[in-house]
Structures are given as C-alpha cells and as structure tokens.
Amino acid sequence: MRLPLRTGLVAALAVVVFTAGATGVAASAATAPVSGGPTGSGVCATQAVSVRTGATVATIRAFADCEIARRQTTLESLSRVVAASAALTSSDAAALAAKIGADRSGLAALKATIGRPARPASLRVQVVQIVSGFRIYVLLGPQVRLTVAADGVVALKPHFDGISATLTDRIAGAAANGKDVGAAQADLDAMNAAVANAVALAGPLPARLLALTPAAFNSGTAQATLKSARTAILKARDLLKAAAKDGRSVLADLK
Amino acid sequence: MKRNQARTIACLAAALLVCLAVAGCGRHGSTPQPTAPQPSYSAAAGGPSGANESGSSEATGSAPAASSTPATAPSAPPTPDPVASELDQINQLINDINNSVGSSDSSQQGGE
Numbered sequence: 001m002r003l004p005l006r007t008g009l010v011a012a013l014a015v016v017v018f019t020a021g022a023t024g025v026a027a028s029a030a031t032a033p034v035s036g037g038p039t040g041s042g043v044c045a046t047q048a049v050s051v052r053t054g055a056t057v058a059t060i061r062a063f064a065d066c067e068i069a070r071r072q073t074t075l076e077s078l079s080r081v082v083a084a085s086a087a088l089t090s091s092d093a094a095a096l097a098a099k100i101g102a103d104r105s106g107l108a109a110l111k112a113t114i115g116r117p118a119r120p121a122s123l124r125v126q127v128v129q130i131v132s133g134f135r136i137y138v139l140l141g142p143q144v145r146l147t148v149a150a151d152g153v154v155a156l157k158p159h160f161d162g163i164s165a166t167l168t169d170r171i172a173g174a175a176a177n178g179k180d181v182g183a184a185q186a187d188l189d190a191m192n193a194a195v196a197n198a199v200a201l202a203g204p205l206p207a208r209l210l211a212l213t214p215a216a217f218n219s220g221t222a223q224a225t226l227k228s229a230r231t232a233i234l235k236a237r238d239l240l241k242a243a244a245k246d247g248r249s250v251l252a253d254l255k
Numbered sequence: 256m257k258r259n260q261a262r263t264i265a266c267l268a269a270a271l272l273v274c275l276a277v278a279g280c281g282r283h284g285s286t287p288q289p290t291a292p293q294p295s296y297s298a299a300a301g302g303p304s305g306a307n308e309s310g311s312s313e314a315t316g317s318a319p320a321a322s323s324t325p326a327t328a329p330s331a332p333p334t335p336d337p338v339a340s341e342l343d344q345i346n347q348l349i350n351d352i353n354n355s356v357g358s359s360d361s362s363q364q365g366g367e
Contacts, residue, residue: 041367087351137367145359152352159345163338226359233356240349244342251338 037074037137044070060123064114064130068107071136075104078144087152095210096144103134135214139222146229147209153202153236160195160243164188167250174254184253191246198239201232 044066050059082088082096110133114126134140167188175181208225216222 087348131367135367142359145355149352149355149359152348152355156345156348159341159348163341166338230356230359233352237349237352237356240345240352244345244349247338247342251336 037070037141038077041137055120055124057118057120057123060120060127061114064123064127065111067127067130068111068114071107071130071134072104074136074141075100075107078141081144081148085148085151087155088148089151089206092147092151092206092210096147099140099143099210103136103140106134132218133214135217139212139214139217139226142226142230143209143212146226146233147206149233150202150205150209150229150236153198153233153240156240157195157199160191160247163247164192164195167191167247170254171250179254181254184250187246187249187253191243191250194239194243194246198236198243201236201239205229205232 044063047059047063047066051063079097079100082093082100085093088096107130110126110129114123118126167184171181171184171188174184209229212222212225216225
C-alpha cells in the first residue's frame, strides 16, 4: 500500500521537476542571441551544401528562396523593434519603417525574378543580389538598432532637465537655510554638462545612419559611419551614466 | 479490500493535489511581479512634474501621518526620494540603450 503511493508521488514530482526544468531551458533558449537574425545564419546550410555539390537551377533556387525567407523573417523582427520603440522619434520611425518596407518589397520582387526560367549562371547573379542589394544584416539591422539607441540618448534629456530643475530648487532652499551647497552645485553642473555632451554626440547620428544605403556599404564608405556611430553612442551612454551618478551625488550632498 | 482501494485512490488524489499546488506555486513565482513602475520614455517626457510628482506629494504627505501614528504601530517603509526614483528609471533606460548597441553588434556577426 505504502510503496505504490510513494512511487506515485516520486513519479509525479519527477514530472513537475522535469516540466520546470524544460520550461527554464526553453526560456533561456528564447533569450539567447542568434547570429544572423532570428532564424540564424546557418538555417540555409543544407541548401548551400546542395548548391556547392550540384549547382542546378533547382538547388540554386532552393538556396535563394531560403535566404530570402530568412531575411523576410529578420525584416519582420526589425519592424517589431521599430514599432515597439518608445525612444524613436516619429520621423525616424517612419524612415526606418519605409526602409524595411522597401526591402521587403524588393526581396519579394527578387524572389519572383529568381522563380522565372533561367540558366544557372544568370541565377547566380540574382542570388548575389540577395546580399549585395539589401545588406539586411550588416547595414539595415545596425541602422535600426543604432538609431533606436541614439534617439534613446536624446529622449533622456527632458528627463534630466526635470531632475536638474528640481535639484536647482533644492540647492536654493538649502542655501537659504545657510547650508554650504558648493559641492552640490558642482555636481549639478557636472550632471548638466554630461547630459549636454551626450546629446551633442547622439543627436546628429540618426540622420547620418538613415542616409546609409547598400550601395554605400558595397563601396566601403558606410562601415566607417556605422563604427563611429557605435563609438559615439557608447560614449554618450557612459556620459549619461556619469550624469546619473552626479545627480545622486547632489542628493547625498544635500543630506 | 474495497476499503484499501478507496484509501489508495484517496492518497493518490491527495498526492496529485500536492503536486499541482507545488507546480502552481513555482509558476506564480516565476512570473515577474513588478514592484516599481516600469520606466518608459513617455514617463520621461513628463519629467518630474509627471508621474513622479505624485510620489513627491506622497513623500510630503507621509511625514505628518507618520508622526501622528502611535509608537507601537509598525513604521511604514520610507518613501524613496522622487529624484532618486527617476535616476533609477534613467539607469534602466540607459541599459536599454546599451542593449540596442549590443544588438547592433551581434547582428553583424556572420549574418550575411
């Protein structure tokens, strides 16, 4: 009597533990970064091998269809990023949405072209266009992410401005009560300066980023802009961190 | 014999209920329960005169209330400074910026 009951309990608990463990694994897998977009750069590996071992119209077309589908999935993901971003200005969001929409249409048109009767040699030229004509992963993806980040830096300015006004009032009140506010004022000045520098770094970036095209990437000029934008945003991020720290220092100074 | 079977069934049912309760507790615990308002750029646009301004009024209002409560009553947790709360929110928004830059890096690795 007791043995079956114990066995049943152990079995039931095992099911619960297994389910919890599997859920945890699934959750961690969902949040893991995937190289080459949401479907991964290796998703078309089988089709690529088929093309290498026997380049026929069928194998090239299958590879092209897979690569286009992979990019369409990535474009959907980027659309969601743009739609969900609270930091993007409406004009930058519209510009990014237009770029994404144009690439989706362009890839659909290219897929139709590749589907028409052709020889393997001409198909190969069209397949190259999937990469060089759009640059989804090395250009559009970074354009979206970096523009979101740059607008995010600028969007924090009103927040800091409000904090600055509040802290200015508190410093004035403390000074009126005879407190030495020299350190607090210096920290507040440092906060304001850091925010101004961060905004000056990030403010011009969206226009530069949105102006980049696949042709600019293919000619090698876009890479420098992407790199400098990333560097500027990281510097702006550090300045904002320092500004937040200065704001806390003001609070500590006034205690 | 029938009594033994009934007892066995009852025990198994009880064990199943325990397991379901354990699983239910685990699920509830894994659900994120925000303890503070989530930061957003729309809140940022409001600045200190927006949502956090109410926090400021709560802070000023709680002081006399606390002094009027009996000494034996459990003391309420101190209301955080609204500026400190905003700075916390800013730190989370800075983390969002960091994540965006990080995503732009990972999307470049071997994607094409």
